[in-house]
Amino acid sequence: APWADRLNFTPGTQALEWALLLAVAALAGHLVQRYTQLPKIIGYAVVGVVVGWLGFAGAAWPLTGIGLFLLELGIAVVLFEAGARLRLRWFRHNPMVLVQSVTESLLTFLAAYLALRALGLDLKVVRALSVIAVAASPTVLTRVVLDLRAGGPVTDRALALATLNTFYALTLGTAMLRSIDRGDAAMLASIGSTAAVLGVSLLFGAVLAGLLAAALRVLNPSSQDTAIVILALIAACVGAAAPLGGSAPLAALLGGVLLKQIHPRPWVWPRQLGTAASMLSILMFVLVSS
16 A cells, blocks of 8 residues: 555654655665765665655655645755856856857757657647756756766866756746646747746846845855855745746746856855755655656
8 A cells, every 4th residue: 555545644744754754865875875986866766766656645746735845945946056156257258158058959859859759749748848858957967066076167067058958948848838738839929938937037036136145245155044044035936936927946047147147256155055955955856756
């Protein structure tokens, strides 16, 4: 019988399950890296597969409630960090990175689109999956970089490309899914939806960046208070962006990019926020794998 059928769920029971799940996933990731030298996310994924097979209630798909919020918050925190490391002025000296990003994204979209159409899938499904195929997850890449202690220009370039690809996928993908829900597949409507999602997300990103820039004038960038302010504002962005027509992960990404332009000094990621982001990242990998 599924896990959900065997237990009477109460707030205390659910808290116990989430706590044990987080502890087991962290232990599995540590053991995988220690004995195989592979990234910890492999251990997280294995735990996710197991709890999904056991019928863990918090991993029921599609996610709702606290599970969905934690997933979106984990993605938003990672994308905010990725955006906060991206300097737009850098592209003036490296314009071919933008050319490479756009070219590889278009080629990936076309390759996925043609392959899926050749398989006879519905046009709406083909469009959605082709957009998803464009994204090179900065979440996965960031964890691999952290676990393997990678660094240097190649790593920076890979992170920049992954961030840009995710920007394209989030903007087009969110608009496309909303136009599919309305049953509207016209190109003009898709362009309008894309502009609306980007505009609302940019507004929330600008507010997030402005509030954080003001806070950084008063707070020490590496202090515990700064970590709490950053996490709380990102959580507020996640809770408010989607209901008002934007994309929470996209707003966090744009907020990080804008903050980097307002606060160009080398980014100091608070140690306390790094710990909280790691916990959210573990839960995110477990939930997706489940």
